[in-house]
Amino acid sequence: MRRIGIDVGGTNTDAVLIDGNRVMATIKxxxxxxxxxxxxxALSKLLAATASEPGRIAAVVIGTTHFTNAxxxxxxxQPVGALxxxxxxxxxxxxxVDWPEDLAALVRGQVHMVAGGHEYDxxxxxxxxxxxxxxxxxxxxxAGLTAVGVxxxxxxxxxxxxxEAERILAxxxxxxxxxxxxxxxxxxxxxxxxxxxxxxxxxxxxxETVAAFTEALRGSGLTAPLFLTQNDGxxxxxxxxxxxxxxxxxxxxxxxxxxxxxxSGLDDGVxxxxxxxxxxxxxxxxxxxxxxxxxVEIGGVRTLFRMPDxxxxxxxxxxxxxxxxxxxxxxxxxxxxxxxxxxxxxxxxTATDIACAAGxxxxxxxxxxxDLPQALVARCLARVSDMIVExxxxxxxxxxxxxxxxxxxxxxxxxxxxxxxxxVIRVEHHAVANAVGAAIAQASGEVDQIFSNVTxxxxxxxxxxxxxxxxxxxxxxxxxxTLVEIEDIxxxxxxxxxxxxxxxxxxxIGSD
Amino acid sequence: xGEPMRPIERGDLEPLATGAWILGTGGGGSPYLSYxxxxxxxxxxxxVNLMDPADLADDAxxxxxxxxxxxxxxxxxxxxxxxxxxxxxMMEDYxxxxxxxVMSVEIGGGNAFQPLLVAAMTGLxxxxxxxxxxxxxxxxxxxxxxxxxxxxxxxxxxxxxNEVVVTxxxxxxWMERISRKVCTEVGSIAATCKAPRSGAEVKAHGILxxxxxxxxxxxxxxxxxxxHEDPVAATLTAAKGKLLFRxxxxxxxxxxxxxxxxxxxxIEGIDDDRSARFEVAFQNEYAVGWRDGRVVxxxxxxxxxxxxxxxxxxxxxxxRYGQRVSVIALPAPAILRTPKGIAHVGPRAFxxxxxxxxxxxxxxxxxxx
Numbered sequence: 001m002r003r004i005g006i007d008v009g010g011t012n013t014d015a016v017l018i019d020g021n022r023v024m025a026t027i028k029x030x031x032x033x034x035x036x037x038x039x040x041x042a043l044s045k046l047l048a049a050t051a052s053e054p055g056r057i058a059a060v061v062i063g064t065t066h067f068t069n070a071x072x073x074x075x076x077x078q079p080v081g082a083l084x085x086x087x088x089x090x091x092x093x094x095x096x097v098d099w100p101e102d103l104a105a106l107v108r109g110q111v112h113m114v115a116g117g118h119e120y121d122x123x124x125x126x127x128x129x130x131x132x133x134x135x136x137x138x139x140x141x142x143a144g145l146t147a148v149g150v151x152x153x154x155x156x157x158x159x160x161x162x163x164e165a166e167r168i169l170a171x172x173x174x175x176x177x178x179x180x181x182x183x184x185x186x187x188x189x190x191x192x193x194x195x196x197x198x199x200x201x202x203x204x205x206x207x208e209t210v211a212a213f214t215e216a217l218r219g220s221g222l223t224a225p226l227f228l229t230q231n232d233g234x235x236x237x238x239x240x241x242x243x244x245x246x247x248x249x250x251x252x253x254x255x256x257x258x259x260x261x262x263x264s265g266l267d268d269g270v271x272x273x274x275x276x277x278x279x280x281x282x283x284x285x286x287x288x289x290x291x292x293x294x295x296v297e298i299g300g301v302r303t304l305f306r307m308p309d310x311x312x313x314x315x316x317x318x319x320x321x322x323x324x325x326x327x328x329x330x331x332x333x334x335x336x337x338x339x340x341x342x343x344x345x346x347x348x349x350t351a352t353d354i355a356c357a358a359g360x361x362x363x364x365x366x367x368x369x370x371d372l373p374q375a376l377v378a379r380c381l382a383r384v385s386d387m388i389v390e391x392x393x394x395x396x397x398x399x400x401x402x403x404x405x406x407x408x409x410x411x412x413x414x415x416x417x418x419x420x421x422x423x424v425i426r427v428e429h430h431a432v433a434n435a436v437g438a439a440i441a442q443a444s445g446e447v448d449q450i451f452s453n454v455t456x457x458x459x460x461x462x463x464x465x466x467x468x469x470x471x472x473x474x475x476x477x478x479x480x481x482t483l484v485e486i487e488d489i490x491x492x493x494x495x496x497x498x499x500x501x502x503x504x505x506x507x508x509i510g511s512d
Numbered sequence: 513x514g515e516p517m518r519p520i521e522r523g524d525l526e527p528l529a530t531g532a533w534i535l536g537t538g539g540g541g542s543p544y545l546s547y548x549x550x551x552x553x554x555x556x557x558x559x560v561n562l563m564d565p566a567d568l569a570d571d572a573x574x575x576x577x578x579x580x581x582x583x584x585x586x587x588x589x590x591x592x593x594x595x596x597x598x599x600x601x602m603m604e605d606y607x608x609x610x611x612x613x614v615m616s617v618e619i620g621g622g623n624a625f626q627p628l629l630v631a632a633m634t635g636l637x638x639x640x641x642x643x644x645x646x647x648x649x650x651x652x653x654x655x656x657x658x659x660x661x662x663x664x665x666x667x668x669x670x671x672x673x674n675e676v677v678v679t680x681x682x683x684x685x686w687m688e689r690i691s692r693k694v695c696t697e698v699g700s701i702a703a704t705c706k707a708p709r710s711g712a713e714v715k716a717h718g719i720l721x722x723x724x725x726x727x728x729x730x731x732x733x734x735x736x737x738x739x740h741e742d743p744v745a746a747t748l749t750a751a752k753g754k755l756l757f758r759x760x761x762x763x764x765x766x767x768x769x770x771x772x773x774x775x776x777x778x779i780e781g782i783d784d785d786r787s788a789r790f791e792v793a794f795q796n797e798y799a800v801g802w803r804d805g806r807v808v809x810x811x812x813x814x815x816x817x818x819x820x821x822x823x824x825x826x827x828x829x830x831x832r833y834g835q836r837v838s839v840i841a842l843p844a845p846a847i848l849r850t851p852k853g854i855a856h857v858g859p860r861a862f863x864x865x866x867x868x869x870x871x872x873x874x875x876x877x878x879x880x881x
Contacts, residue, residue, distance in 0.1 A: 088671045090590040092549050119699045120585055153588050188587045290834045393782055489766055
């Protein structure tokens with residue numbers, strides 16, 4: 001099955017065509033201001049390079065930083081009407097409470113808080129105030145607000161209040177784009193609401209961008225379905241992405257690690273991505289990156305997203321080396337490597353120079369580093385090796401040795417033997433690992449819910465069945481579904497054997 | 513004696529949140545939401561004063577407050593200062609007397625902020641003290657209970673118009689059972705005002721100066737983080753603690769029994785602890801630690817699990833496979849380490865058939881100057 005993966009970054013648009021397990025072609029082009037141009041250029045080059053029939057392509061998967069960047073750069077965001085259902089609870093901390101002021105000023109159209117919401121066991125807190133919701137809806141309509149975010153207390157447990165609010169809002173605001181928090185999130189009202197409001201403010205940009213992607217496909221003669229990648233390394237349909245652009249946030253590092261896994265044919269191991277200034281070390285388990293602990297902030301807003309756990313160490317191709325060969329970094333010449341480092345005629349000793357002197361890399365003019373004392377080169381390489389061993393050991397979760405996947409422009413710094421690793425695999429096509437990660441992504445469905453008054457087995461079975469349905473709705477074939485994550489946490493101080501169950505299923509794209 | 517009051521500055525709030533979360537020893541609920549409330553109250557012009565317990569008159573009347581319930585419910589219902597102040601007013605009405613000051617039942621976790629929320633609403637000063645010096649799951653696990661002080665009356669309010677006064681209880685355990693039942697019925701979260709204390713009782717049986725210590729601890733961790741120093745090392749220095757283990761979480765098992773989250777986490781060592789194994793058992797808070805199968809530390813020593821990189825405390829509900837953590841111990845308040853204290857809060861009180869094991873011998877514990 002042939003698939004195209006595209007990574008639309010801030011600077012470059014990379015594309016790959018994959019047939020089964022084989023990379024057929026890779027393309028790098030500049031990202032264009034209109035998005036459409038860059039994607040169309042990448043597609044036509046890719047099809048030309050492989051002489052592929054557009055009709056033989058089964059799926060196109062795009063990973064993009066477009067929506068994350070819009071939030072970070074505070075551009076193309078629309079004002080949002082925020083509706084919170086939960087009074088008399090939560091009154092003192094209104095929507096947008098912990099947002100950076102500049103972002104809140106752009107997005108905060110109106111804020112409404114009304115009575116309603118649920119308890120952890122499904123009882124109502126108080127009766128839903130439908131009159132107040134209608135009143136809020138009318139005031140939003142009067143102000144011309146069309147993007148609305150609705151968040152109700154314990155809505156991941158029961159979405160009743162949010163559904164009722166949606167019905168009323170749609171009646172009062174003809175053009176409304178309504179985001180309901182239970183479709184996006186987990187337990188944790190403020191974080192779920194933050195994501196809901198971010199999603200609402202991106203509605204215009206999302207519709208426009210996804211339409212441009214679709215247009216680029218059609219213009220290239222492709223009839224394959226379009227998918228976008230999510231931060232967990234799986235995909236969603238284009239129409240879903242258009243409604244839920246926040247799911248595209250920060251899919252880059254995940255795609256990169258998954259791409260490396262695919263290219264090396266390994267599912268478990270340490271990925272060391274050596275760039276110009278730092279090395280990012282991550283851990284793959286079952287083909288997916290291990291996730292980080294901390295609450296993730298997007299543009300200064302606290303969210304519930306999970307990101308790959310990455311350890312950054314100050315070692316890259318541009319890292320400056322002290323005259324003794326022992327002091328390594330943390331300073332780096334960065335993107336000025338081509339003018340500053342010795343092999344390129346500069347005056348600064350860098351890690352790249354050491355690698356060239358040792359014959360590990362062949363860049364610039366090697367004769368410019370021929371005079372470096374061998375002892376210095378050896379000392380420096382030994383120290384570099386120590387840094388990598390230390391970093392790898394911190395990230396490993398297995399007692400035994402694991403494979404190391406070496407990627408990134410500076411990966412020549414990684415020695416062939418690393419303590420704690422049983423092999424060092426230098427991954428081919430690593431410069432386009434992001435696009436490869438997109439091309440191979442699968443569809444997923446996740447459930448995170450509190451169950452009470454049922455047995456543990458019943459709770460898990462119910463969650464799993466719902467996650468399966470969600471994965472199929474996202475584009476997976478039912479026959480290919482596998483369980484990738486299951487976690488159940490009994491809840492303290494709650495009666496009725498209450499437990500929070502989180503289940504994630506994934507499967508291959510296609511139809512049964 | 514210095515100034516009887518000093519203001520808690522706006523810049524103290526964030527360090528208090530960080531410090532209190534570490535002192536929560538895995539439980540007590542994250543202080544984040546209550547911190548947000550305080551930040552907002554300060555932005556609107558509120559200011560709260562911290563009172564040296566030594567300046568309390570013997571016959572002063574002190575409100576002991578706590579937010580009771582499941583931390584997870586708090587994450588949805590959020591916290592609210594008006595709601596926190598309600599049981600304090602109820603208690604004043606019930607007693608027919610006015611409070612002189614307010615204090616927290618536990619400095620660990622979100623309850624570090626409960627008296628500040630009440631203070632901002634009532635104008636009462638906050639006493640620089642608590643009754644645990646950390647977090648514990650139950651009412652009888654306080655210094656006041658260890659000292660056999662009376663456990664009633666207790667007032668409890670929920671966000672609706674429900675108000676409950678427990679006028680009498682047969683024992684601390686009965687008070688825990690009755691108030692827990694009510695709390696569950698109103699949604700597993702309730703604001704409470706525990707049995708009022710006299711100034712003399714607080715001075716004799718409170719854990720003193722813990723608010724100041726939590727702020728200082730949080731400030732040091734945040735300073736280290738900003739200076740790119742090791743925040744775990746900073747915690748150890750600031751709180752006179754000991755590093756027990758560095759590693760990665762290899763397995764977490766949890767079960768809920770009698771309304772508590774119980775379980776164990778297994779940690780595989782790195783760095784100096786490579787090829788060693790550490791296990792830590794918890795009941796809402798971390799209770800017992802084993803190194804290679806041998807007990808090395810138990811409650812009431814404060815056992816904390818910190819993110820090795822950020823120094824941020826990790827709650828027992830948030831432990832996950834693969835996390836890189838440092839296990840540390842901080843010294844417990846002296847009263848908890850007495851034979852009577854051990855009976856209330858030692859390992860056997862949490863169902864572990866083992867004696868109290870401490871990693872400290874003669875350090876000055878928290879709560880004493």
